[in-house]
Amino acid sequence: MSLLVVGSVALDSIFTPFGETADALGGSAVFFSVAGAILHPVRVVGVVGSDYPMQELELLAPRGIDWSGVEHAAGESFRWKGKYSYDLQSRETLETRLGVFAAFQPKLPAHFRSSEFLFLGNIDPELQLGVLDQVPTAQLVACDTMNYWIQGKRDALMALLRRVDILMVNDSEARELSGDWNIHRAGRWILKHGPKRVVIKQGEYGALLMGGEQTFFTPAFPLEEVFDPTGAGDAFAGGFMAYLARSGAVSDVEFRRAMVYGSVMGSFAVSQFGINGFEGVTRDQVERRARAFRQLTHVELAEPLA
Amino acid sequence: MSLLVVGSVALDSIFTPFGETADALGGSAVFFSVAGAILHPVRVVGVVGSDYPMQELELLAPRGIDWSGVEHAAGESFRWKGKYSYDLQSRETLETRLGVFAAFQPKLPAHFRSSEFLFLGNIDPELQLGVLDQVPTAQLVACDTMNYWIQGKRDALMALLRRVDILMVNDSEARELSGDWNIHRAGRWILKHGPKRVVIKQGEYGALLMGGEQTFFTPAFPLEEVFDPTGAGDAFAGGFMAYLARSGAVSDVEFRRAMVYGSVMGSFAVSQFGINGFEGVTRDQVERRARAFRQLTHVELAEPLA
Numbered sequence: 001m002s003l004l005v006v007g008s009v010a011l012d013s014i015f016t017p018f019g020e021t022a023d024a025l026g027g028s029a030v031f032f033s034v035a036g037a038i039l040h041p042v043r044v045v046g047v048v049g050s051d052y053p054m055q056e057l058e059l060l061a062p063r064g065i066d067w068s069g070v071e072h073a074a075g076e077s078f079r080w081k082g083k084y085s086y087d088l089q090s091r092e093t094l095e096t097r098l099g100v101f102a103a104f105q106p107k108l109p110a111h112f113r114s115s116e117f118l119f120l121g122n123i124d125p126e127l128q129l130g131v132l133d134q135v136p137t138a139q140l141v142a143c144d145t146m147n148y149w150i151q152g153k154r155d156a157l158m159a160l161l162r163r164v165d166i167l168m169v170n171d172s173e174a175r176e177l178s179g180d181w182n183i184h185r186a187g188r189w190i191l192k193h194g195p196k197r198v199v200i201k202q203g204e205y206g207a208l209l210m211g212g213e214q215t216f217f218t219p220a221f222p223l224e225e226v227f228d229p230t231g232a233g234d235a236f237a238g239g240f241m242a243y244l245a246r247s248g249a250v251s252d253v254e255f256r257r258a259m260v261y262g263s264v265m266g267s268f269a270v271s272q273f274g275i276n277g278f279e280g281v282t283r284d285q286v287e288r289r290a291r292a293f294r295q296l297t298h299v300e301l302a303e304p305l306a
Numbered sequence: 307m308s309l310l311v312v313g314s315v316a317l318d319s320i321f322t323p324f325g326e327t328a329d330a331l332g333g334s335a336v337f338f339s340v341a342g343a344i345l346h347p348v349r350v351v352g353v354v355g356s357d358y359p360m361q362e363l364e365l366l367a368p369r370g371i372d373w374s375g376v377e378h379a380a381g382e383s384f385r386w387k388g389k390y391s392y393d394l395q396s397r398e399t400l401e402t403r404l405g406v407f408a409a410f411q412p413k414l415p416a417h418f419r420s421s422e423f424l425f426l427g428n429i430d431p432e433l434q435l436g437v438l439d440q441v442p443t444a445q446l447v448a449c450d451t452m453n454y455w456i457q458g459k460r461d462a463l464m465a466l467l468r469r470v471d472i473l474m475v476n477d478s479e480a481r482e483l484s485g486d487w488n489i490h491r492a493g494r495w496i497l498k499h500g501p502k503r504v505v506i507k508q509g510e511y512g513a514l515l516m517g518g519e520q521t522f523f524t525p526a527f528p529l530e531e532v533f534d535p536t537g538a539g540d541a542f543a544g545g546f547m548a549y550l551a552r553s554g555a556v557s558d559v560e561f562r563r564a565m566v567y568g569s570v571m572g573s574f575a576v577s578q579f580g581i582n583g584f585e586g587v588t589r590d591q592v593e594r595r596a597r598a599f600r601q602l603t604h605v606e607l608a609e610p611l612a
Contacts, residue, residue, distance in 0.1 A: 024580045086487070087487040102433075135544060143595065181392070181393040182529075182530055182531075182532070184529065185530045185532045188530070193381070202511065205508065205511040205512075206511075206523075206525070208528070214336045214601065215528050216602065216603070216604060216605070217512075217525040217528075217602050217603055218605075219512070219523040219603075221522075222490045222514070222521050223488075223490065223583075224491045224494070225488075226488070247608075253517055253606070256605040257605060257607055258605075259605075259608065260605055284610075287610040289605065290607055294523065294605055294606075294607055295520065295523070296521060296523050297522070297523055297525075297603035297604075297605075298562075298603075298604075299522070299524075299562040299563060299566055299600055299601055299603075300559070300600075301566065301596055301597065302553075302563060302564055304589075304590075304593040
């Protein structure tokens with residue numbers, strides 16, 4: 001199945017206890033596509049300013065990323081500057097400059113409009129709805145959001161939820177959206193408001209899938225070295241959606257597998273700065289890590305105790 | 307295998323957003339044994355003051371708990387008073403009165419000294435060592451500890467670690483003990499200092515087992531109603547050790563299963579105040595929940611992607 005993502009194409013400047021980067025490739029659509037393309041080709045819709053290092057993006061194209069939906073606008077590219085705490089558990093946004101992203105009105109190239117699987121990255125829910133209207137034949141639609149939109153564009157967001165199959169958010173977003181601090185009640189609340197499934201990402205602890213017949217949990221991969229959590233959630237989404245697009249099936253069994261491939265991509269994302277963790281990652285490495293993930297939780301119980 | 311626990315037998319006064327209890331049965335040995343006894347008989351060593359409601363303890367004996375190692379001392383029983391935040395994520399100790407626990411010198415009844423499986427609950431590591439000396443034939447020894455001992459009795463604690471098979475701690479304790487905030491490095495540090503296995507409890511997120519050939523993770527059970535987290539870690543230990551004592555085998559496979567039964571008991575513990583969550587819980591219910599736990603993480607991957 002063809003897979004399309006719409007989201008930010010940004011330049012990230014990140015400070016961690018282990019070093020820093022300046023104006024590195026980032027943004028939700030970039031992390032999503034770099035992770036996802038290892039499994040399945042990805043089409044990207046976004047916007048960059050005249051200062052964006054397009055040659056760096058183009059170097060990634062042979063991995064299976066179609067950047068032809070990235071609009072070039074006059075002005076500055078979206079920039080985010082953030083600093084992580086010593087234990088990477090919290091981060092502070094030092095600066096956000098929306099630049100050309102502020103006036104972004106996604107227009108899909110004609111050859112993208114028949115995309116079958118669609119991921120609406122974290123942008124204004126009104127724009128997410130606008131994208132959805134341009135892909136009338138989409139078979140599976142997932143979306144992300146953030147507290148900013150939950151607070152400021154709640155009506156549009158709720159309208160969007162009624163039209164998507166999957167909401168992927170982190171735990172604080174799920175809590176804020178539902179008004180319930182219990183993550184399982186929050187998930188159930190979301191399932192009553194449109195999506196058939198919800199994925200709640202819990203950072204270093206893992207991710208939860210609710211919906212269908214089951215609740216499924218996959219822990220984060222046990223990593224002794226974590227360098228940069230930026231983009232882990234988007235990489236998760238990329239692995240998740242690309243696995244499904246490749247499989248073409250959307251059964252409960254396949255969603256469980258998609259959670260594992262999402263987690264695999266999240267684990268590569270945090271292992272280096274920015275998108276560097278995906279440099280040279282092969283499908284074979286992905287498969288080996290997917291099997292290590294399964295082994296991390298696999299248990300066969302004995303016959304019931306008498 | 308016979309199973310012995312040494313730990314506190316206390317009276318807890320707990321305030322949560324959902325209600326409060328005063329002078330309720332509590333303490334690590336009580337939670338451990340009430341949870342464990344559902345699977346396998348438990349022998350308890352501890353101390354209570356003259357004010358302890360022994361008839362309430364004795365009512366629990368038919369469940370398979372042998373209280374004959376609980377010493378009766380003149381004075382007040384150990385009391386703990388605590389208050390949880392609205393989301394149960396943090397708690398404040400309002401009062402700790404050690405009472406007779408301050409001068410506790412565990413002496414095991416003769417018929418307890420041949421116990422095969424031993425759990426040293428969170429008491430002074432010098433006392434834990436003293437108990438260990440009284441059970442020379444113990445085949446599997448696990449211990450708990452806390453930040454207070456890590457800071458104040460580090461040498462004794464390190465000596466204890468060289469003599470136990472399993473350390474069971476929560477994540478903040480593992481971090482403090484190892485001096486490393488990365489939980490997987492912290493676990494590896496612990497494994498280099500004596501125990502063959504370490505269980506790191508992560509509260510509402512689950513628990514991690516490191517050692518043997520594998521790292522294994524079990525999430526916490528998805529509960530929409532959590533009333534009182536008090537004792538969940540001790541109940542986990544009780545389920546874990548009682549499963550192993552019942553099985554008698556200590557292979558990697560059995561340790562994984564023990565993690566599931568520990569998690570099952572943790573989930574019953576938090577579902578009501580104090581030990582009430584275990585009221586009427588049958589082995590059949592335990593088995594059903596163990597299978598629900600397995601289903602929560604179970605995934606079979608497809609053939610590797612080509």
